[in-house]
Amino acid sequence: MSETAATTFAALPAKPDTPRSAVTEGRAVRWTLIAVAIVFLALFLVVPLATVFVQALSKGWETYLATFREPDALAAVRLTLIVAAIAVPFNLVFGIAASWAIAKFEFPGKSLLVTLIDLPFSVSPVVSGLIYVLVFSAQGVFGAFFVQHGIQVLFALPGIVLATIFVTFPFVARELIPLMQEQGTAEEEAALTLGASGLWAFLTVTLPNIRWGLLYSVLLCNARAMGEFGAVSVVSGHIRGLTNTIPLHVEILYNEYNFVAAFAVASLLAGLALVTLLIKSVLEWRYAGELAAGGRH
Amino acid sequence: MLHDFDLDVRAGELLGLLGPSGSGKTTLLRIIAGLDFPDRGRVLFGGDDATGLPVQKRAVGFVFQHYALFKHMSVADNIAYGLNARKRADRPDKAEIKRRVGDLLDLIKLSGFADRYPSQLSGGQRQRVALARALAVEPRVLLLDEPFGALDAQVRKDLRRWLREIHDRTGQTTIFVTHDQDEALELSDRVAVLDRGRLEQVGTPDEVQDNPASATVLRFLGDAVEVEAIAESGQVRVDGRPVPGVVSPAGLIGPVKLYVRPWQFQLTEPSAAHLRGTVRASHRSQGRQRIEVERGEGRPLLVEDFDGERYAAGHPVGLRIVGGYVFA
Structure with missing residues (x-):
């Protein structure tokens, strides 16, 4: 949104009598469009976001901080961090491997793989969660196996991690595939002719070429991993202090009419979103050329 | 491939x-x-x-x-x-x-x-x-x-x-x-x-x-004009006149294609020439001139000559062939 606005301002003629290009609208039309966009943004994004912080601090700093001294809240924060710490690196590795394969090689089933990678974006997270319940519950396909071996998947950390990986795995691959396709294989081939092993070429040539795209996608992947509600809600079982992530904890507090605590915990997620947005904008502004043009989410 | x-x-x-x-x-x-x-x-x-x-x-x-x-x-x-x-x-x-x-x-x-x-x-x-x-x-x-x-x-x-x-x-x-x-x-x-x-x-x-192995090589190394010719007893003739400097491959007799470079033509009197036509256009570049000669039918011939006498469009000219290539 901000990019669009910036472009429009830059295209403003210096003087009213400067000849306009055919695609530029009249002054009144332009200002109306900009005003509509700003009002819309304020109403639907800025005001609600501000409300989160206002509500969280409505009973003062003391109450706000007290929310985080509560063991269940601490457990939720810890669980969220653990889940992200497993899911994000996993998707990083998967994303690099998948985009490497798709961008640099030809193989049968390639377009099917590309389509499958996008699947989590088109499936409702609740459905993703239900799939895992069906697969891993005691009556499910793999359920019996895990029950026999005493491994608890559903309503425990493994289930939550699996559901999180499922909903976040397109982020890295979707950013890197167009980026790697655009860069082609010439630099890697050059490295190989100079005697570099495949791994050395990857570390010294491929990885530096995709580093900003990678950081960008990891950032978005992390934000989603920490904020995911639907899929995690289905597989978690909502056991207080055990299987509640931050978003689930917010819901519980809210349902108990504990609004201040709910908003206080929610402010963590809102803060994460703002930091993510800030770093994302800096990356887009500073390294626009090294990010995939089509990879903006 | x-x-x-x-x-x-x-x-x-x-x-x-x-x-x-x-x-x-x-x-x-x-x-x-x-x-x-x-x-x-x-x-x-x-x-x-x-x-x-x-x-x-x-x-x-x-x-x-x-x-x-x-x-x-x-x-x-x-x-x-x-x-x-x-x-x-x-x-x-x-x-x-x-x-x-x-x-x-x-x-x-x-x-x-x-x-x-x-x-x-x-x-x-x-x-x-x-x-x-x-x-x-x-x-x-x-x-x-x-x-x-x-x-x-x-x-x-x-x-x-x-x-x-x-x-x-x-x-x-x-x-x-x-x-x-x-x-x-x-x-x-x-x-x-x-x-x-x-x-x-x-x-x-x-x-x-000097010795392109095939018409493909010849054509790829530069412009060439195809001229209908007759091969007989080691000689190649165009319009009944032998072409100097061209030896037809042994055993080749009958109608052949003679490939001629633009600089293997000389402008001459129509009466003493292998080919006749009229000047369609000419242009000069780097001390040479290239002349397009029209011959009733087919594509105009491209002839290269020293930047000497200029010819006006429509001027009748004769072309003498002083070299060329024949492939079996």
Whole structure:
């Protein structure tokens, strides 16, 4: 949104009598469009976001901080961090491997793989969660196996991690595939002719070429991993202090009419979103050329 | 797509692979480098079979059409890449690498550019860095894919001359791919002409121009006009008059096609000529003039002559043929 606005301002003629290009609208039309966009943004994004912080601090700093001294809240924060710490690196590795394969090689089933990678974006997270319940519950396909071996998947950390990986795995691959396709294989081939092993070429040539795209996608992947509600809600079982992530904890507090605590915990997620947005904008502004043009989410 | 052929590259020579696009010359170069693998056939380096050898072990220097410099590395790091990529036991020490990079920067006349990045260089400079990077690993053979393809005309000419100098100085066995006849003929010790995956001819620039092996080679090396002729007893006749300097291949009798270069025509009196027509247009360039001659039917002939007498459009002229090529 901000990019669009910036472009429009830059295209403003210096003087009213400067000849306009055919695609530029009249002054009144332009200002109306900009005003509509700003009002819309304020109403639907800025005001609600501000409300989160206002509500969280409505009973003062003391109450706000007290929310985080509560063991269940601490457990939720810890669980969220653990889940992200497993899911994000996993998707990083998967994303690099998948985009490497798709961008640099030809193989049968390639377009099917590309389509499958996008699947989590088109499936409702609740459905993703239900799939895992069906697969891993005691009556499910793999359920019996895990029950026999005493491994608890559903309503425990493994289930939550699996559901999180499922909903976040397109982020890295979707950013890197167009980026790697655009860069082609010439630099890697050059490295190989100079005697570099495949791994050395990857570390010294491929990885530096995709580093900003990678950081960008990891950032978005992390934000989603920490904020995911639907899929995690289905597989978690909502056991207080055990299987509640931050978003689930917010819901519980809210349902108990504990609004201040709910908003206080929610402010963590809102803060994460703002930091993510800030770093994302800096990356887009500073390294626009090294990010995939089509990879903006 | 390549068909079966043998191509022998001599140590120390500069060989030009010449062919139109799609003729398989880049494929051949990539097979030699080990970037592509042939369905059958072998690649030998000085008698050693390298067919199964991975690209890293082939010790080739490859210069890519669009240079493929490492964008995130300085010029010096680009050149040193091949040395730094070696296993510790084979890797020269830091001071030695630095010295080698310095020597190569001198060679490519970019001494002050060690710390620049590829994006800060012009096309010609990038090309030279790519060459230095390939030379740094002391390859057995240097392979260049359309080395001047992406440069403008003047830079291209300078670099051509410079590459020839470097080759003369280093004696590096070099194969380069080009679709530009002038480039191949000026630069190469020998030229290999490829067409649709077949090797049409290998020879010195003089050999391929004086004795083209086929009409394909002839046509690819320059403009030629097809003239209906009759071959008989070793002679080739056009309009009943023998063409001087053309010997028809043994046993060839009857109607043939005579291929004539634009400069193998002389303008003369219509009564003493092989062909007759009228001038359609003429233009001058670099001390020569090119005259289009119309002959009732077919495409107008393109004739090249010294920049002497100018002919007005519609002027009747006779053409004497003073050379040409006949293929069995």
